[in-house]
Amino acid sequence: MDAVFVVPDPHNEPVLTYAPGSPERATLRTRLDQLQAERADLTMTIDGQQRMAGGEAIEVVQPHKHRHVLGITHNATNADAVSAVTAAKKAAPLWREMSFEDRAAIFLKAADLLAGPWRATLNGATMLGQSKTCYQAEIDAACELIDFLRFNVFFARKLLAEQPFSSTGVWNRFDHRPLEGFVYAITPFNFSAIAGNLPSAPALLGNTVVWKPAHTQQFAAHHTMRLFEEAGLPPGVINMVTGDGIAVSDVALSDPDLAGIHFTGSTKVFQLLWRTVGENIAKYRSYPRIVGETGGKDFVIAHPSADPVALVTALVRGAFEYQGQKCSAASRAYVPRSLWDAGVRDDLASRTESLKYGDVTDFTNFGGAVIDARAFKRHSEALEMIKSSQACTVIAGGTCDDSEGYFVQPTVFECTDPAHEVFTTEYFGPILAVHVFDDASFESVVKQAESVAPYALTGAVWAQDRKAIEWMSRELRFAAGNFYINDKPTGAVVGQQPFGGARASGTNDKAGSWQNLIRWMSPRTIKETFVPPADHVYPHMGS
Numbered sequence: 001m002d003a004v005f006v007v008p009d010p011h012n013e014p015v016l017t018y019a020p021g022s023p024e025r026a027t028l029r030t031r032l033d034q035l036q037a038e039r040a041d042l043t044m045t046i047d048g049q050q051r052m053a054g055g056e057a058i059e060v061v062q063p064h065k066h067r068h069v070l071g072i073t074h075n076a077t078n079a080d081a082v083s084a085v086t087a088a089k090k091a092a093p094l095w096r097e098m099s100f101e102d103r104a105a106i107f108l109k110a111a112d113l114l115a116g117p118w119r120a121t122l123n124g125a126t127m128l129g130q131s132k133t134c135y136q137a138e139i140d141a142a143c144e145l146i147d148f149l150r151f152n153v154f155f156a157r158k159l160l161a162e163q164p165f166s167s168t169g170v171w172n173r174f175d176h177r178p179l180e181g182f183v184y185a186i187t188p189f190n191f192s193a194i195a196g197n198l199p200s201a202p203a204l205l206g207n208t209v210v211w212k213p214a215h216t217q218q219f220a221a222h223h224t225m226r227l228f229e230e231a232g233l234p235p236g237v238i239n240m241v242t243g244d245g246i247a248v249s250d251v252a253l254s255d256p257d258l259a260g261i262h263f264t265g266s267t268k269v270f271q272l273l274w275r276t277v278g279e280n281i282a283k284y285r286s287y288p289r290i291v292g293e294t295g296g297k298d299f300v301i302a303h304p305s306a307d308p309v310a311l312v313t314a315l316v317r318g319a320f321e322y323q324g325q326k327c328s329a330a331s332r333a334y335v336p337r338s339l340w341d342a343g344v345r346d347d348l349a350s351r352t353e354s355l356k357y358g359d360v361t362d363f364t365n366f367g368g369a370v371i372d373a374r375a376f377k378r379h380s381e382a383l384e385m386i387k388s389s390q391a392c393t394v395i396a397g398g399t400c401d402d403s404e405g406y407f408v409q410p411t412v413f414e415c416t417d418p419a420h421e422v423f424t425t426e427y428f429g430p431i432l433a434v435h436v437f438d439d440a441s442f443e444s445v446v447k448q449a450e451s452v453a454p455y456a457l458t459g460a461v462w463a464q465d466r467k468a469i470e471w472m473s474r475e476l477r478f479a480a481g482n483f484y485i486n487d488k489p490t491g492a493v494v495g496q497q498p499f500g501g502a503r504a505s506g507t508n509d510k511a512g513s514w515q516n517l518i519r520w521m522s523p524r525t526i527k528e529t530f531v532p533p534a535d536h537v538y539p540h541m542g543s
């Protein structure tokens with residue numbers, strides 16, 4: 001077809017409320033019952049074929065009810081990884097020759113399926129497998145993934161239209177090629193939207209992908225793969241391998257055709273991947289693009305002029321929604337003594353104590369459990385260590401119980417030493433440390449908070465005084481890639497607050513924006529001369 005197509009204008013998917021009596025609540029309940037009754041075979045999908053990986057079996061359970069097994073998956077072996085890489089390479093020529101509009105239509109269809117008949121499936125799988133409440137699943141597995149799929153198409157179309165200038169007699173063009181080779185997408189447990197976006201964003205631009213989800217997110221990942229297939233994704237474009245990823249990395253990171261890594265997860269794993277690429281650098285045909293969004297130690301800093309009630313709301317939601325397992329979660333706060341003593345302390349403590357955590361299929365709960373036994377152990381050890389420290393006092397929570405599910409009580413510590421590890425280490429759970437300071441020390445506290453932790457992901461400042469807002473925005477310019485004024489540090493919306501952080505928090509390529517998509521393109525510049533010169537002699541050569 002000869003036309004320059006305009007893609008649909010994207011809009012953010014409206015968030016459904018799941019209020020009592022709403023139709024979405026009834027549909028979700030039915031689907032939750034069906035999903036709980038499945039004991040799914042959580043296979044790999046390679047070249048369009050589903051088959052179980054060859055390594056050891058892993059039970060995928062409900063974190064809030066860990067005796068309930070949702071499905072069985074297996075670790076991918078080296079041979080499985082070789083099959084996935086081979087399939088990605090085989091599918092590449094046909095996929096990159098498909099028009100952008102056809103590729104885009106597949107992902108736009110996936111967005112519409114997810115907005116409609118697939119919504120309850122992906123929300124339900126995310127609730128059960130990752131212990132999210134219906135609201136937390138809705139803003140992630142439904143709305144954010146739909147937004148990623150729609151906005152990526154819009155931004156990609158704009159990038160493809162980007163062309164160089166041409167002087168008279170010449171036509172210069174960009175051929176926006178995909179990368180040469182395959183992209184290795186590795187995704188975290190905590191967001192089904194991120195899991196869906198990391199393989200699909202490079203695929204939209206004509207790349208083929210080996211995708212390794214977290215095994216604790218495998219239930220929702222399995223359904224995401226089925227969604228892409230129903231939308232028309234051809235075999236081999238996204239090849240999903242399962243398990244811990246160790247064998248997959250052995251194979252993928254030493255393959256000459258590794259063209260890029262699209263990672264979200266911990267800083268430690270990202271550094272390992274980068275180091276391995278560095279060690280293997282002479283093996284590759286091209287320099288692999290490395291995109292990684294990683295950990296955080298996200299701050300909330302209040303000025304004495306801050307609104308105390310809204311501040312406490314932001315702390316409770318920012319620190320404890322989804323059990324503090326958002327990379328953006330508030331895990332350290334700095335509050336002036338005047339506000340703390342005038343009610344912030346008591347309000348924060350009582351609202352935190354009132355939060356109800358339990359089985360997420362009980363819609364009255366505020367939260368569920370932490371993801372697995374490993375996270376539970378890490379949090380319980382951290383709580384014991386902090387409780388035994390002279391510098392910290394528990395003001396709410398502080399206990400754990402894994403008899404039914406991996407439950408960690410939301411906990412607030414008041415700590416006198418702002419250099420304590422509770423202000424620098426990412427625990428990735430419902431643990432908030434508060435440093436209470438004399439109002440007169442405000443500026444020095446902000447300066448210390450700016451760089452005490454190695455991360456720079458999200459941060460929020462609270463003040464009514466405009467001068468204080470302006471000063472903190474400047475002073476903290478490099479301390480957060482997503483900076484909030486009088487808001488909580490979580491809940492970025494695709495297209496509105498492009499997400500990502502720098503320093504140890506990642507490469508800040510802003511998922512769901514053109515900045516990210518540009519990393520999956522390798523432009524060829526074409527110069528065409530209409531009437532080439534017939535004489536090699538230049539004027540200055542004349543006598």
Ligand SMILES: NC(=O)c1ccc[n+]([C@@H]2O[C@H](COP(=O)([O-])OP(=O)(O)OC[C@H]3O[C@@H](n4cnc5c(N)ncnc54)[C@H](O)[C@@H]3O)[C@@H](O)[C@H]2O)c1
Nearest residue numbers: 187188189213214244245249265266269293294295296327
């Ligand atoms: N900055 C962001 O946008 C963002 C978003 C979500 C999560 N996170 C971060 O992710 C972390 C929590 O997620 P997680 O516990 O799933 O992280 P993780 O690093 O433990 O795991 C991430 C993924 O890497 C895989 N993995 C681990 N070792 C591997 C290897 N050698 N080869 C291949 N794959 C390997 C895991 O199986 C998983 O799929 C936190 O640090 C959080 O801050 C960051």
Ligand SMILES: N[C@@H](CCC=O)C(=O)O
Nearest residue numbers: 326327328490491492499
């Ligand atoms: N984008 C999400 C965080 C993703 C990380 O876990 C937020 O802004 O809360």
